[in-house]
Amino acid sequence: MRRYRPPLTKQPNQFLRSSRYCPEDTPPADPNRPKPPNDPIAEADPRKSCSYIIASAYNRIWSILQKGKDAAQVIEGWQRTYDLLKPHIPAIIDFLHNFWSGTGGTSPPPTIGA
Numbered sequence: 704m705r706r707y708r709p710p711l712t713k714q715p716n717q718f719l720r721s722s723r724y725c726p727e728d729t730p731p732a733d734p735n736r737p738k739p740p741n742d743p744i745a746e747a748d749p750r751k752s753c754s755y756i757i758a759s760a761y762n763r764i765w766s767i768l769q770k771g772k773d774a775a776q777v778i779e780g781w782q783r784t785y786d787l788l789k790p791h792i793p794a795i796i797d798f799l800h801n802f803w804s805g806t807g808g809t810s811p812p813p814t815i816g817a
Contacts, residue, residue: 788795
């Protein structure tokens with residue numbers, strides 16, 4: 704089955720006329736009309752931008768170093784969590800595999816006793 708394709712030269716005149724820019728049709732500029740804000744990207748000061756990026760990096764490194772004193776406790780807590788979950792990981796993985804594969808799983812989700 705062939706589709707109908709109109710010839711490109713048979714465009715309506717109204718589209719051709721309306722697509723042109725007509726400067727005589729534009730109203731005069733209104734001095735009371737608010738102007739758009741300045742573009743912050745076009746007017747960015749490269750020196751100020753570089754200083755901001757460096758200061759942000761230093762601040763982030765400093766905040767990480769400040770939290771470093773608590774890292775040992777956090778690592779110890781994650782290790783305890785891993786040790787509690789370790790015997791149950793194969794059952795959890797099997798359940799999730801069956802659940803996500805669409806087979807529905809033949810067993811209920813595993814229970815983890817603390």
